[in-house]
Amino acid sequence: DVKVTQSSRYLVKRTGEKVFLECVQDMDHENMFWYRQDPGLGLRLIYFSYDVKMKEKGDIPEGYSVSREKKERFSLILESASTNQTSMYLCASSFYRLAKGETQYFGPGTRLLVL
Amino acid sequence: GDSVTQMEGPVTLSEEAFLTINCTYTATGYPSLFWYVQYPGEGLQLLLKATKADDKGSNKGFEATYRKETTSFHLEKGSVQVSDSAVYFCALRLRPNAGGTSYGKLTFGQGTILTVHP
Numbered sequence: 001d002v003k004v005t006q007s008s009r010y011l012v013k014r015t016g017e018k019v020f021l022e023c024v025q026d027m028d029h030e031n032m033f034w035y036r037q038d039p040g041l042g043l044r045l046i047y048f049s050y051d052v053k054m055k056e057k058g059d060i061p062e063g064y065s066v067s068r069e070k071k072e073r074f075s076l077i078l079e080s081a082s083t084n085q086t087s088m089y090l091c092a093s094s095f096y097r098l099a100k101g102e103t104q105y106f107g108p109g110t111r112l113l114v115l
Numbered sequence: 116g117d118s119v120t121q122m123e124g125p126v127t128l129s130e131e132a133f134l135t136i137n138c139t140y141t142a143t144g145y146p147s148l149f150w151y152v153q154y155p156g157e158g159l160q161l162l163l164k165a166t167k168a169d170d171k172g173s174n175k176g177f178e179a180t181y182r183k184e185t186t187s188f189h190l191e192k193g194s195v196q197v198s199d200s201a202v203y204f205c206a207l208r209l210r211p212n213a214g215g216t217s218y219g220k221l222t223f224g225q226g227t228i229l230t231v232h233p
Contacts, residue, residue, distance in 0.1 A: 004158070033221075042119075042204060042223040043159075058220070090158055102208065104221060106151075106158035 003027070004107035006091055012113045019078040021110050023091030030095055032074035033104065034058075034066065037088040049074055081114045088112075117142045121205050121224035128195055128231050136190040136227050138179075138205035146207040148172075148181055148188040149221070153202040162190075162203070195231045202226045 007022035023032065031050050035043040035058075045058030047066040055066050063085060067075045074093075078085055088111050092104040122137040140146065147166045151159040163172030168183035177192045188205060205224040 040225055042225040043221075044223075045220060048220070092159075102147075103161055103164070106160070108156075108158045 004091055004093055004105050006089075006107040006110050008110050009108065010111050010113075012115065013078075013081050014115050015082060017078075017081050017114075019081050019112070019114075021076040021078075021089055021091075021112070023074045023076070023093075023107055024072055025074075025093040025105070026072065027093060027095070027105070028071065029093040029105075030071075031093060031102075031104075032068065033092040033094075034064075034074065034076045035090045035092065036060070037090055037109070043090065046076065081112075083114050086112060086114045117146070117207060117209065117222045119205050119207055119222055119224035121203075121227050123227070125228035125230060128229070130197055130231055130233050131194045132231075134190070134192040134195045134199075134229070136203055136205075136229070138188045138190065138224060140186050140188065140205075140207050142186075142207055142209060142222075144209045146209050148179070149206040149208065150177070150179055150188070150190050151204040151206060151223075153204065153226075155201070159204065195229075197231045197233055200229055200231045202228050 004025045033048040034046045037043050044060050046064050049055045049068040065077045088109050090109045091107040094102050094104040119140045149164045150162040152162045153159045163174040165172040165181035171180045179188050179190045204226045206221045208221050
């Protein structure tokens with residue numbers, strides 16, 4: 001069974017703290033993604049990675065960075081957390097097969113509150 | 116740019132009612148279309164998808180048909196259940212580029228909250 005796990009379901013941090021969100025997938029997928037989900041805005045892509053040590057900016061990368069040192073792990077880093085980064089963060093992974101296209105599989109999400 | 120527009124929610128229905136959630140898109144190129152569902156407290160799960168015009172995706176009694184002429188991918192179910200209460204997201208993905216990378220960025224609608232009462 002496909003599995004994407006995120007290190008925490010809930011986090012509370014203070015403004016200015018450095019925050020690490022971890023995501024692990026066990027499906028040997030090449031691609032991994034970080035989204036944030038906010039009411040009325042749907043999901044917005046922060047960063048994605050299509051290979052180890054590779055990363056690409058998504059639609060809203062400001063204030064975030066990422067790290068992918070191993071294929072199965074993709075970390076999202078908030079260098080200095082701010083209150084406007086309070087949100088639900090979702091990780092996803094995918095692979096592409098020519099005949100079947102691509103499906104993204106999502107983790108359960110991390111709800112981050114920045115005080 | 117690419118975008119997805121869903122009907123505004125929340126949608127509240129009684130059990131066994133007919134459901135339609137509208138979704139329209141704008142895209143350069145020829146996208147694949149998806150419906151994802153998010154149950155309370157969980158991440159997103161793929162509900163169904165369609166990869167070319169006139170394809171019909173279906174799963175768990177839900178259906179959606181890829182209409183290129185109207186750029187739409189409306190979600191329907193003939194008889195909803197309380198367990199269908201969730202947030203539904205329409206999304207599109209352009210085909211991966213020819214440069215060799217396999218990713219395809221998903222663009223999501225804003226989500227529609229569905230509540231089904233007994």
